[in-house]
Amino acid sequence: MGGYHCDRKGGECTEPDALSLLRHARGALHTESVDFVIRDYRAADFDRLWKIDQLCFPPGIAYTQMDLTGFVTRRKAITLVAEFAGDGFPASAIAGFAVAQPIRRIGRILTLDILPEARRHGLATRLMQECEARLRASDCGQVFLETAVSNEAAIGLYHKLGYEIMRRLPMYYSTHALDAFLMGKTL
Numbered sequence: 001m002g003g004y005h006c007d008r009k010g011g012e013c014t015e016p017d018a019l020s021l022l023r024h025a026r027g028a029l030h031t032e033s034v035d036f037v038i039r040d041y042r043a044a045d046f047d048r049l050w051k052i053d054q055l056c057f058p059p060g061i062a063y064t065q066m067d068l069t070g071f072v073t074r075r076k077a078i079t080l081v082a083e084f085a086g087d088g089f090p091a092s093a094i095a096g097f098a099v100a101q102p103i104r105r106i107g108r109i110l111t112l113d114i115l116p117e118a119r120r121h122g123l124a125t126r127l128m129q130e131c132e133a134r135l136r137a138s139d140c141g142q143v144f145l146e147t148a149v150s151n152e153a154a155i156g157l158y159h160k161l162g163y164e165i166m167r168r169l170p171m172y173y174s175t176h177a178l179d180a181f182l183m184g185k186t187l
Contacts, residue, residue, distance in 0.1 A: 034121045035086045036095055038130055041072055041079035048094050049081070049113070056113045060175030061148075063111070071099050071110050078102070078134045082114075082123055098127040100135055100143075107135030107143035107187065112154075128161055136187045144184040146172060158183050 041049075046069065054062045063071070072079045078100040084093045096114035100107055109131060114124050135143055146169060147154040155165075163183040172180030 034084065034118065036082045036118070036121075036123050036126065037085045038080050038082050038126060041081050041097070045081055045094065045097075046072065049079075049097050052094065052096065052113050052115060053111065055115070058176070061173050061178075068099075071101070074101060076102055076138065078131055078138075080127055080130055080134075082118075082127060084118070096123055096127065098131050100131040102135055102138035102140050105139055105141055107132070107138070107140035109143060109145035112145075124157055125161065128157075132187055140187055142184060142186055144182060146180045146182055148173060149179045149181055155181065155183075161185070 049072070050063070050065055050068050053068060056062070071077060078098075080098050081094055082096045084095050094115075095118035096112075098112045099110040101110060102108075109128070112124055112127060114127075132143060144166070145158065145163070147158065149155075149168065162185045164185060166182045166184050169180045169182055171177065
């Protein structure tokens with residue numbers, strides 16, 4: 001599941017102060033520089049990450065709390081959290097996260113979730129590159145991910161990062177009668 005997806009209308013998943021600061025204090029987001037700090041996951045992050053996942057994906061595609069818990073607590077799981085950095089942002093305001101898993105020298109990106117307000121600032125690229133570096137350090141020679149065939153933004157990002165479409169996965173998101181692409185690359 002690649003979380004660089006569509007944002008869902010409604011549902012607030014960030015602290016009101018963080019959102020208002022991000023929207024108003026920075027002005028035109030896409031022309032202002034926004035910095036992020038990437039760190040390892042902490043158990044206290046879980047509720048926030050789950051809310052971000054619910055915002056980034058529609059019901060039936062977003063992970064359940066049980067699924068996400070299973071992914072971030074797996075042995076050898078790589079869960080990276082990105083926080084807004086710099087003046088004007090509350091401490092520990094989470095902007096997005098990524099979860100990856102090394103399995104027998106093959107890496108898998110399980111999700112990439114970026115708040116709509118934090119998109120288009122290079123954060124998804126940074127999270128993906130850090131996941132890939134960690135997978136390489138775990139002796140993974142390849143990495144794979146799945147993304148909806150309709151998710152043009154994610155497909156474009158992954159192509160830019162060197163991923164190729166390996167094959168189409170029919171009805172991968174069965175609750176939405178939606179196919180996915182299996183994408184991969186050599187590390």
